[in-house]
Amino acid sequence: MKNIYAIGVGLIGGSLAIDIKKNDPSVVIHGVSRKESTLDEALRLKLIDKKAALDDIEHADLVIISIPVDATVKLLPTVLDKIPDTALVVDAGSTKVDICRAVENHPKRRNFLAMHPIAGTEHSGPSAAMEGLFVGKTNIVCEVEKTTFKLQEKALKLFTDIGMRIRYMNPEAHDKHIAYVSHLSHISSFMLGKTVIEKEKNERDIFDMAGSGFASTVRLAKSSPEMWTPIFRQNKMNVIETLDEYISNLSHFKEMMEEDDFEGVFNEMKNTNHIKDILNGIH
Amino acid sequence: MKNIYAIGVGLIGGSLAIDIKKNDPSVVIHGVSRKESTLDEALRLKLIDKKAALDDIEHADLVIISIPVDATVKLLPTVLDKIPDTALVVDAGSTKVDICRAVENHPKRRNFLAMHPIAGTEHSGPSAAMEGLFVGKTNIVCEVEKTTFKLQEKALKLFTDIGMRIRYMNPEAHDKHIAYVSHLSHISSFMLGKTVIEKEKNERDIFDMAGSGFASTVRLAKSSPEMWTPIFRQNKMNVIETLDEYISNLSHFKEMMEEDDFEGVFNEMKNTNHIKDILNGIH
Known part of the structure; x- marks a missing residue:
């Protein structure tokens, strides 16, 4: 070598x-x-x-x-x-x-x-x-x-x-799972960045209000479009599936809020909290 | 004092x-x-x-x-x-x-x-x-x-x-803007965590595939439901507005992918990249 x-x-x-x-x-x-x-x-x-x-x-x-x-x-x-x-x-x-x-x-x-x-x-x-x-x-x-x-x-x-x-x-399993644990994160981050930038474009000093939580969730929106566009194209079907499920979960959360079902909102968050254990060990 | x-x-x-x-x-x-x-x-x-x-x-x-x-x-x-x-x-x-x-x-x-x-x-x-x-x-x-x-x-x-x-x-401006730069991030993170956990619940070792990007975007899903449920309840109308816009942006991204409009996908990301400048200074 x-x-x-x-x-x-x-x-x-x-x-x-x-x-x-x-x-x-x-x-x-x-x-x-x-x-x-x-x-x-x-x-x-x-x-x-x-x-x-x-x-x-x-x-x-x-x-x-x-x-x-x-x-x-x-x-x-x-x-x-x-x-x-x-x-x-x-x-x-x-x-x-x-x-x-x-x-x-x-x-x-x-x-x-x-x-x-x-x-x-x-x-x-x-x-x-x-x-x-x-x-x-x-x-x-x-x-x-x-x-x-x-x-x-x-x-x-x-x-x-x-x-x-x-x-x-195998390549099929790789592409399927990586859509969930990596590709979806990038899209959620880009679209979060877009949503906030669009809303606040005339009020730039609003970003003074943003804390480390916002920075963490939109960090991936700095990623290179030159690198990510071909990834999304090649993994199109898997990524669309993750987006379908993500959008459906967000819509359900919104509906619970609209119906004042805050017990449901609480339970959704509680049930997801064990991500703590899953994340242990990821650096 | x-x-x-x-x-x-x-x-x-x-x-x-x-x-x-x-x-x-x-x-x-x-x-x-x-x-x-x-x-x-x-x-x-x-x-x-x-x-x-x-x-x-x-x-x-x-x-x-x-x-x-x-x-x-x-x-x-x-x-x-x-x-x-x-x-x-x-x-x-x-x-x-x-x-x-x-x-x-x-x-x-x-x-x-x-x-x-x-x-x-x-x-x-x-x-x-x-x-x-x-x-x-x-x-x-x-x-x-x-x-x-x-x-x-x-x-x-x-x-x-x-x-x-x-x-x-003023309190109204605070609640409106904080919904964008903080409350929405928490929901996007919780629902991202939920989407991935649901999909991978029988394949826990899939989380070996998760990198620091995933960890960053779902970090807020560790937050306390006891604290966040009353926040969402009190700021219900503003939070629902942010969710509407976020879901709409995600759906548009998905539609572009479905239509093979990867030039559109590229531009969406490119236009959001300047979040880099905005995030400078947030710790």
Whole structure:
């Protein structure tokens, strides 16, 4: 594992590069990006050792793809075309069905491991990369049986060494559940932000009234639309299902209020309070 | 300002007691609560110096009421009945219209200052109290003109001394805007928690997939139903308005997804991204 190519050097790609390099200073991290300015920034921030072009991955031992999921679907077959037979390719996309499908019949399918490291912040780009982002976090690996055993082992070591625990799941289950525990949160946050901004657009100083609770619930509304639009497109049916249920729960809450059923309102909240126990352990 | 009576010694009452005592160790904090066990806990945690009964407030220089807003509406007239003519009474309730109305014709109305310190966490009870909770936070004061000037001055000094900035607002404006920047966030969070728990109730280990984003958006779902139900009841019309708009925005987002209008989805998020600037400065 000497030559590592990071395709995408933003929050996830950059943070992976930092931690992998820290664990093994002998590796050379080559950055690949559509934008020259992004690579310059990554180099300046010391996320990568060298700038590279896509064709250079013919020298790769490992390729890490951390770009928007629509770009991953398009690029992944080409990446597999170009790598040597011994190289491992991983992706870090927030959807897994379309990505796995894009290479299901590729002759080098066994060189690819589909992953979703559950880590991040609402920030993006090279400047958002940080050391230790993955410590104690979950890395979901899909269709592990389709990857060469030797490359599975390499990946397992690499990602446990940077502090991650590995969970195995099929792509369909991943996309279904992640819609609930991640994608829906982003939409609820964006729409909460929209609702408040629309109402208060002429009264900016109203935000003086906002406390840490508001900040917490709308934090994800800072996220990158460039990254999230393709996620929602690829996971459309699952996300729509979560929205249906969320809207239905909100409407029911509103109806109880309209009917002065505040015992019902109380019980709704009480029954949800045990989220406390569930959240223990999420950082 | 020697004898301070804290009616309610939970997160807000307890935290106020800590900071006020720290600034002036000569004050004596007397705790008043319906529950003896709560007072014992507050004493053990050194939030209060002494346990007291409601009738003891005839010796008060200052009474701080930090209990659920329905209890405040009921108790406030009695508190004003019992205090000496020179005492100041403040409340810390998250609604202001009903509380101000409850004492509008009280002969000691001028001894009362209606407040809403915008500070807190999702935890409650004496053990949730903490030092420095109010530093840099906003304290909204309503109907300041109805309070004796001398007592206004006392209150202003007390709360700026513990680090708060003061904003003046009428109770109607307070209740309308706080519905957007606080009450709606709590409902969005509770219903998000409910939606995910319902779906995943038989698959608890799915929460391994939840990252910090989910934790952030559902944090407020840990809040106390005992405190929040009366808030929603008192601010019913404003809260229903926010829910109508929030549900409408979510439904529109879902419709765009159903119609494959992902340019619209992108624009919705892009237009909400400037919440970044708004949130700067909220802690």
